Amino acid sequence: MSYLTIAMPKGRIFHEAVDLLRKSNYQLPPEFDESRKLIIEIEEEQLRFILAKPMDVPTYVEYGVADLGIAGKDVMLEEERDVYELLDLKISPCYLAVAGLPDTKMNEVAPKIATKYPRVASSYFREQGEQVEIIKLNGSIELAPIIGLADRIVDIVSTGRTLKENGLVEYEHIVDITSRLIVNPVSYRMKNERIQELVDRLNDVILEKQ
Numbered sequence: 179m180s181y182l183t184i185a186m187p188k189g190r191i192f193h194e195a196v197d198l199l200r201k202s203n204y205q206l207p208p209e210f211d212e213s214r215k216l217i218i219e220i221e222e223e224q225l226r227f228i229l230a231k232p233m234d235v236p237t238y239v240e241y242g243v244a245d246l247g248i249a250g251k252d253v254m255l256e257e258e259r260d261v262y263e264l265l266d267l268k269i270s271p272c273y274l275a276v277a278g279l280p281d282t283k284m285n286e287v288a289p290k291i292a293t294k295y296p297r298v299a300s301s302y303f304r305e306q307g308e309q310v311e312i313i314k315l316n317g318s319i320e321l322a323p324i325i326g327l328a329d330r331i332v333d334i335v336s337t338g339r340t341l342k343e344n345g346l347v348e349y350e351h352i353v354d355i356t357s358r359l360i361v362n363p364v365s366y367r368m369k370n371e372r373i374q375e376l377v378d379r380l381n382d383v384i385l386e387k388q
């Protein structure tokens with residue numbers, strides 16, 4: 179049997195993903211959760227994990243250095259990588275929304291939209307028939323309308339606390355987000371049996387939870 183390599187997103191999704199794998203009966207040692215290592219091999223399971231930034235997971239999978247990966251739907255929509263989506267893991271739920279200061283209209287000429295998701299934001303506003311200027315930021319997106327950098331933001335909302343505490347309101351709900359299991363198309367063909375077993379085991383746990 180050969181190793182299956184899985185690209186895991188560091189940060190928010192990591193612990194929920196590890197929990198799901200453990201519930202699916204993969205034996206992951208306790209050190210796994212706290213390790214600073216970026217490549218972790220679990221010999222007994224013939225699994226190799228690589229720990230990547232969430233936005234980079236589809237890149238590792240597209241290039242085939244990871245067979246599989248776990249990525250938010252937001253990342254999938256933004257990155258548009260050449261990978262297959264195998265399973266909705268139903269973890270780390272949130273949504274993408276348009277938000278801004280209350281009771282404000284967007285500037286009529288090329289309103290400015292700040293976001294970490296330039297591709298999702300431009301295609302959303304194009305579909306609405308609105309011409310906008312996209313300003314790419316890497317975090318603290320809610321700052322942009324408050325400080326006067328942008329008319330609106332396109333960002334993730336989960337509890338809604340960040341919007342509320344910064345005096346912002348939601349204008350439009352763009353799309354619901356959960357994390358997905360993704361696969362490299364060649365790996366899917368070459369290692370089909372092992373990958374299918376992983377999918378089945380994860381799926382049993384996901385369905386149980388519903």
Ligand SMILES: Nc1ncnc2c1ncn2[C@@H]1O[C@H](COP(=O)(O)OP(=O)(O)OP(=O)(O)O)[C@@H](O)[C@H]1O
Pocket residue numbers: 188189190191231232233249250251252253270271272317334335336337355356357
């Ligand atoms: N409240 C939330 N904010 C951001 N992402 C969330 C939230 N809830 C769930 N998610 C999911 O988690 C993923 C982001 O995880 P995380 O915040 O750890 O990464 P990140 O945005 O790259 O963080 P950073 O740049 O701060 O390291 C998103 O792709 C999304 O699918």
Ligand SMILES: O=P(O)(O)OC[C@H]1O[C@H](OP(=O)(O)OP(=O)(O)O)[C@H](O)[C@@H]1O
Pocket residue numbers: 316317318319320333334335336337338339340341
């Ligand atoms: O609705 P809420 O539960 O408040 O969560 C949403 C917030 O969480 C994320 O930011 P994050 O904490 O990842 O920080 P960032 O600004 O560095 O991206 C996201 O970009 C929102 O700002």
